[in-house]
Amino acid sequence: MSETAAPAAGVGKIRKGLERAVIRFAGDSGDGMQLTGEQFTTESAWAGNDIATLPNFPAEIRAPAGTLFGVSSFQLQFGSQRVYTPGDRLDCLVAMNPAALKVHLRDLKTGGLLIVNTSAFDKRNLDKAGYPSNPLDDATLAERYRLHKVDMTGLTLEAIKDLALDTKEKDRTKNFFALGVVSWIYTRPLEPTLEWIGKRFAKNPAYAEANTRVLKAGHAFGETAEIFAEHYTVEPAEMPPGLYRAMTGNRALAWGLLAAAERSKVPVVYGAYPITPASSVLEELAIHKRFRIRTIQAEDEIAAVTAAIGAAFGGAIGVTGSSGPGIALKGEGIGLAVTAELPLVIFNIQRAGPSTGMPTKTEQADLMQALYGRNSESPVVVIAPATPGDCFYIAYEAVRIAAKYMVPVIVLSDGFLANGSEPWLIPDPATLPPIEINYRTEREGFFPYLRDPATLARPWVRPGTPGLEHRIGGLEKQDVTGNISYDAENHDHMVRTRAEKVRRVAQEIPPTSINGPATGDLLVVGWGGTYGSITAAVEQAQAEGKSVASIHLRHLNPLPPDLGHILREYRKVLVPEINLGQLVRVLRAEYLVDAVGFNRVRGLPLASDEIREAIDQLLGGRA
Amino acid sequence: MSATEAGAAAAPTPKYTKKDFESDQDVRWCPGCGDYAILAAVQKTMPDLGIPKEDIVFISGIGCSSRFPYYMNTYGFHTIHGRAPAIATGLRVARPDLKVFVVTGDGDGLSIGGNHMLHILRRNVNLTILLFNNRIYGLTKGQYSPTSELGKVTKSTPLGSADRPINPLAFALGCGATFVGRTIDRDVRHMEEILKRAANHKGTAFLEILQNCNVYNDKVWNVVYEKESKLAHELRLQHGKPLLFGPPDDRRAVVMDGVTPKVMPAKDVPESALWVHDEANVNTAKMLADLWTPDFPVPTGVFSAVDAPVYEDILLDQERRAISERGPGEIAKLLTSGDTWKISAEAS
Numbered sequence: 001m002s003e004t005a006a007p008a009a010g011v012g013k014i015r016k017g018l019e020r021a022v023i024r025f026a027g028d029s030g031d032g033m034q035l036t037g038e039q040f041t042t043e044s045a046w047a048g049n050d051i052a053t054l055p056n057f058p059a060e061i062r063a064p065a066g067t068l069f070g071v072s073s074f075q076l077q078f079g080s081q082r083v084y085t086p087g088d089r090l091d092c093l094v095a096m097n098p099a100a101l102k103v104h105l106r107d108l109k110t111g112g113l114l115i116v117n118t119s120a121f122d123k124r125n126l127d128k129a130g131y132p133s134n135p136l137d138d139a140t141l142a143e144r145y146r147l148h149k150v151d152m153t154g155l156t157l158e159a160i161k162d163l164a165l166d167t168k169e170k171d172r173t174k175n176f177f178a179l180g181v182v183s184w185i186y187t188r189p190l191e192p193t194l195e196w197i198g199k200r201f202a203k204n205p206a207y208a209e210a211n212t213r214v215l216k217a218g219h220a221f222g223e224t225a226e227i228f229a230e231h232y233t234v235e236p237a238e239m240p241p242g243l244y245r246a247m248t249g250n251r252a253l254a255w256g257l258l259a260a261a262e263r264s265k266v267p268v269v270y271g272a273y274p275i276t277p278a279s280s281v282l283e284e285l286a287i288h289k290r291f292r293i294r295t296i297q298a299e300d301e302i303a304a305v306t307a308a309i310g311a312a313f314g315g316a317i318g319v320t321g322s323s324g325p326g327i328a329l330k331g332e333g334i335g336l337a338v339t340a341e342l343p344l345v346i347f348n349i350q351r352a353g354p355s356t357g358m359p360t361k362t363e364q365a366d367l368m369q370a371l372y373g374r375n376s377e378s379p380v381v382v383i384a385p386a387t388p389g390d391c392f393y394i395a396y397e398a399v400r401i402a403a404k405y406m407v408p409v410i411v412l413s414d415g416f417l418a419n420g421s422e423p424w425l426i427p428d429p430a431t432l433p434p435i436e437i438n439y440r441t442e443r444e445g446f447f448p449y450l451r452d453p454a455t456l457a458r459p460w461v462r463p464g465t466p467g468l469e470h471r472i473g474g475l476e477k478q479d480v481t482g483n484i485s486y487d488a489e490n491h492d493h494m495v496r497t498r499a500e501k502v503r504r505v506a507q508e509i510p511p512t513s514i515n516g517p518a519t520g521d522l523l524v525v526g527w528g529g530t531y532g533s534i535t536a537a538v539e540q541a542q543a544e545g546k547s548v549a550s551i552h553l554r555h556l557n558p559l560p561p562d563l564g565h566i567l568r569e570y571r572k573v574l575v576p577e578i579n580l581g582q583l584v585r586v587l588r589a590e591y592l593v594d595a596v597g598f599n600r601v602r603g604l605p606l607a608s609d610e611i612r613e614a615i616d617q618l619l620g621g622r623a
Numbered sequence: 624m625s626a627t628e629a630g631a632a633a634a635p636t637p638k639y640t641k642k643d644f645e646s647d648q649d650v651r652w653c654p655g656c657g658d659y660a661i662l663a664a665v666q667k668t669m670p671d672l673g674i675p676k677e678d679i680v681f682i683s684g685i686g687c688s689s690r691f692p693y694y695m696n697t698y699g700f701h702t703i704h705g706r707a708p709a710i711a712t713g714l715r716v717a718r719p720d721l722k723v724f725v726v727t728g729d730g731d732g733l734s735i736g737g738n739h740m741l742h743i744l745r746r747n748v749n750l751t752i753l754l755f756n757n758r759i760y761g762l763t764k765g766q767y768s769p770t771s772e773l774g775k776v777t778k779s780t781p782l783g784s785a786d787r788p789i790n791p792l793a794f795a796l797g798c799g800a801t802f803v804g805r806t807i808d809r810d811v812r813h814m815e816e817i818l819k820r821a822a823n824h825k826g827t828a829f830l831e832i833l834q835n836c837n838v839y840n841d842k843v844w845n846v847v848y849e850k851e852s853k854l855a856h857e858l859r860l861q862h863g864k865p866l867l868f869g870p871p872d873d874r875r876a877v878v879m880d881g882v883t884p885k886v887m888p889a890k891d892v893p894e895s896a897l898w899v900h901d902e903a904n905v906n907t908a909k910m911l912a913d914l915w916t917p918d919f920p921v922p923t924g925v926f927s928a929v930d931a932p933v934y935e936d937i938l939l940d941q942e943r944r945a946i947s948e949r950g951p952g953e954i955a956k957l958l959t960s961g962d963t964w965k966i967s968a969e970a971s
């Protein structure tokens with residue numbers, strides 16, 4: 001590449017329009033792949049595409065460089081049509097080192113674009129990745145894929161050789177070279193990244209200059225180097241008009257609580273113990289003290305939930321958040337909130353288990369834990385968001401239900417929703433349903449367990465209210481008076497009353513929205529973070545004329561009142577889940593339908609292709 | 624929140640009597656239990672605090688002691704085993720206008736709830752902890768507790784326990800407690816005096832109450848129960864007063880021999896060498912916490928009382944500052960802040 005060739009270069013290159021593309025950036029955990037992916041996502045949002053992302057990183061903070069388990073990646077799909085998932089197979093893979101190539105190559109489509117940083121393919125890195133010889137020298141790689149060998153490290157250092165930074169600092173900017181190259185290939189605007197650099201390094205002009213130059217150098221390299229024969233455009237997607245922002249699930253959960261605090265005019269107390277992948281909810285809330293969000297980083301998971309319960313007893317909105325292992329520890333506390341009949345919101349950002357499992361990987365195997373994972377009859381409301389942006393509404397809804405029914409509400413999010421982002425149509429908060437908080441202050445006729453006839457909720461009394469001094473606790477209580485009771489019939493009555501109270505939350509559930517025909521051969525039923533994969537698969541099948549519909553449950557306990565009827569309108573029912581069949585078991589038990597599961601438990605979202613195959617298989621070729 | 628804060632400030636506190644703090648529930652401890660005396664002392668102390676009773680909350684965990692809130696005509700929450708300090712922390716963060724008491728025992732507070740006890744003490748949450756120490760598990764019918772002496776023979780340790788006991792006051796001081804005291808269920812007047820001190824402390828007050836379980840561990844505190852023994856062995860700590868104890872004809876002094884405490888006949892100690900109790904000195908409090916018979920007396924009273932930042936004051940101050948500097952949060956503004964982009968109707 002010579003300077004003189006630059007002005008003319010790029011002009012003659014072929015530009016192709018694409019409907020969608022799936023890209024993955026992969027490198028060492030220290031290579032800045034998450035940032036690169038996030039910036040590419042922002043650029044694509046600017047370009048007006050619909051997007052879904054999948055960050056994927058090791059649990060180790062600084063995993064040993066060059067190792068297979070230290071590989072970090074960020075995948076996204078962007079398109080001019082609705083994008084439901086981060087994509088199954090890759091159109092383009094950027095591999096910053098041999099380990100990244102080894103781990104991720106299998107997902108690249110034959111004929112896909114493969115961009116590698118050649119300077120990382122030295123003997124040491126090849127050994128660590130377990131390559132006996134350099135795979136880049138193997139002709140089959142270039143035959144199978146459109147391989148582009150780029151000395152990113154060398155070109156990066158060259159672009160900023162005159163800057164007063166040490167080699168290590170300079171080397172660290174090479175991810176922006178990769179970003180520049182791929183931004184050129186897919187005709188992404190650089191402005192958002194340049195703006196980001198300006199803000200991020202406002203106090204460090206040398207870094208700002210280095211990153212800016214390297215980004216532009218990568219972009220220019222794409223444009224001028226002879227190696228890229230073509231590049232692509234992806235037209236803006238047809239999306240509902242309005243103001244958008246990128247939203248991740250955990251931020252949406254946090255902001256949903258902020259909205260609930262503002263609307264209810266009641267402070268939120270959030271008790272949490274740091275745990276992957278839930279910690280960012282605590283961190284996000286801690287920023288927003290102006291919303292009267294009070295965060296307690298508790299000494300353990302039990303203290304986190306019980307502090308929230310103490311806050312609820314005091315009349316605040318008590319919320320705790322964790323992941324499966326932490327929820328297990330909170331079990332006894334949740335039981336206390338069940339019997340004390342206090343409002344409590346519990347976020348479970350599910351991750352792969354059992355035990356510590358794979359903390360940074362997603363799963364949805366805590367449904368049974370949410371429904372039944374406590375001693376005795378201990379019913380709680382369980383709801384689950386479908387997309388990252390939906391986490392906002394789900395958090396708000398959880399607070400609304402908890403306060404209205406004086407009941408614990410478990411929110412089942414997952415690692416994929418927590419870290420994944422989507423373009424999110426910003427709602428007008430005024431359109432959110434009201435959260436009505438009515439503390440009892442009236443002395444006349446007061447009893448701690450006197451119930452509202454519609455919701456069965458007992459009165460919420462704030463300590464400090466004169467004349468209503470009373471005691472509650474974990475012992476069984478006589479209904480109405482709240483006095484300790486060991487009476488057999490009363491216990492049976494209270495067990496049923498607590499269950500009935502949760503059942504009545506069904507009043508809050510809107511009619512189930514059906515994606516597809518109201519009756520037909522197959523209904524696909526999903527919940528939680530699999531919404532995108534299922535919807536993409538079902539819409540493909542529909543496009544081929546198959547009689548398939550899908551529904552996605554946001555309410556898992558109680559289930560929607562119209563669900564039993566809907567299930568019977570289809571010949572077959574398929575339930576894809578990232579577990580060994582939990583919702584499917586509930587549906588079979590509850591409705592006596594012969595629903596079958598599709599289950600993969602790999603710590604990854606379900607691929608829409610494989611759901612597609614499961615649909616075809618179940619339909620048995622009759623379409 | 625503010626409504627109650629304002630309300631509490633506006634209304635004058637009524638003149639209460641002990642009776643106002645007695646609930647309508649039948650007290651269900653075993654006849655002869657030390658808890659009765661503690662309950663009576665607490666109820667008797669309440670009117671002196673000058674706090675409207677609707678602003679008082681008793682939080683407990685599980686165990687005999689934890690039935691306490693049911694018998695107080697205040698707000699109360701009988702929670703789960705060991706977790707009362709965490710629940711009380713959440714309550715204080717939500718409602719700093721309330722006066723909160725935590726009632727716990729040696730098992731509840733130092734075994735299953737030991738972790739929470741550690742952290743509430745180091746955070747210095749503004750509340751009063753009453754730890755009833757009877758050195759036994761009563762409600763589960765007589766297993767040894769974390770304060771039981773080594774070799775204790777109980778139902779679960781027929782050949783004697785193998786674990787060394789924890790010293791509640793040394794533990795509390797080690798956790799950074801800002802108020803540490805000890806009193807005895809059988810000494811009503813002393814109990815009332817120290818209860819009042821504890822309840823008026825700003826920060827976490829930790830009060831160990833030596834309590835008799837007449838069913839499973841009778842007379843375990845006999846050294847300070849039985850009249851003659853009490854006179855011989857109890858050292859009443861009083862701020863600014865020397866560490867003297869024993870009957871008039873056999874007064875003894877606790878003095879420092881280098882860096883080690885020792886007991887000497889008082890008459891042999893010149894006034895200048897007496898150890899004068901200083902509640903502000905946490906280091907000497909730690910030494911006092913370790914004193915016990917037979918080599919030393921049993922100190923009672925206030926071991927230490929110091930000022931330190933209060934957890935929820937700091938949290939709420941951060942909130943107030945954030946609001947006064949930048950105004951209350953507005954979700955509509957937050958949603959549209961930062962990177963956003965518009966998709967117009969024409970484009971679709």
